[in-house]
Amino acid sequence: MFITLEGIDGSGKSSQAKHIARMVRGIWKTDNVILTHEPGGWPGGASLRSTIIKSHFENPWTELFLFISDRCEHVARVISPILKNGGIVISERYNDSTLAYQVWGRCLPEKDVRTIINVAKLPEPDLTFWFDVSIETAVKRLSKRGNMDRIEQDLELLKRIAEGYRMLWEKNPERIRRIDANGDEKFVQLQLMEELRKYVKRKCSCQ
Numbered sequence: 033m034f035i036t037l038e039g040i041d042g043s044g045k046s047s048q049a050k051h052i053a054r055m056v057r058g059i060w061k062t063d064n065v066i067l068t069h070e071p072g073g074w075p076g077g078a079s080l081r082s083t084i085i086k087s088h089f090e091n092p093w094t095e096l097f098l099f100i101s102d103r104c105e106h107v108a109r110v111i112s113p114i115l116k117n118g119g120i121v122i123s124e125r126y127n128d129s130t131l132a133y134q135v136w137g138r139c140l141p142e143k144d145v146r147t148i149i150n151v152a153k154l155p156e157p158d159l160t161f162w163f164d165v166s167i168e169t170a171v172k173r174l175s176k177r178g179n180m181d182r183i184e185q186d187l188e189l190l191k192r193i194a195e196g197y198r199m200l201w202e203k204n205p206e207r208i209r210r211i212d213a214n215g216d217e218k219f220v221q222l223q224l225m226e227e228l229r230k231y232v233k234r235k236c237s238c239q
């Protein structure tokens with residue numbers, strides 16, 4: 033089982049990740065659950081993460097290929113081994129981030145980006161939580177944290193990325209479940225629990 037967490041910076045993915053892992057362990061009654069993240073969520077991935085986050089790229093394809101390279105290694109070394117062994121993977125960010133950031137954010141052609149994702153033969157998530165937060169709330173939270181990165185500082189870019197996530201959700205509401213991430217952490221947790229329960233129900237009624 034492969035779960036991904038998506039949303040703009042400051043939407044609350046990292047804050048909820050450990051709670052989701054706890055809920056998943058309880059529902060599926062297993063300890064074979066790992067929490068991971070992109071970019072850089074594989075052994076040796078920290079330097080690529082730092083390059084991606086801190087660099088300015090003249091050509092948007094450079095950024096795309098770096099994210100895809102990072103993901104290929106993440107899948108090969110972390111995600112696939114756990115999935116093959118029957119475990120549950122929860123990843124902060126995955127393919128939907130590439131679509132939202134590179135297609136809507138950087139205006140690369142969707143068809144080409146999807147082709148590259150498909151060529152890389154990356155596993156599809158079973159379930160994705162989209163943390164839908166307003167730009168104002170996200171920026172307020174991030175400015176409290178300090179050190180806003182190069183993407184977080186560009187409001188127009190953030191707005192396009194948020195729109196991208198909305199479009200992705202509208203196209204695929206079955207896999208991508210929208211979470212209203214504007215409220216407090218408890219409110220967000222309750223929605224996540226509800227969505228996990230609904231997922232289990234849907235799966236049971238299909239079998």
Ligand SMILES: Nc1ncnc2c1ncn2[C@@H]1O[C@H](COP(=O)(O)OP(=O)(O)OP(=O)(O)O)[C@@H](O)[C@H]1O
Nearest residue numbers: 040041042043044045046047173177215216217220
């Ligand atoms: N529901 C919430 N209510 C209030 N503050 C929150 C909530 N969720 C997260 N925060 C705070 O907002 C900040 C950003 O949250 P978090 O780091 O979880 O976001 P993120 O989606 O993981 O961001 P990034 O994409 O930058 O990693 C943190 O300081 C966190 O404590």
Ligand SMILES: [Mg+2]
Nearest residue numbers: 045046047124
């Ligand atoms: Mg985070």
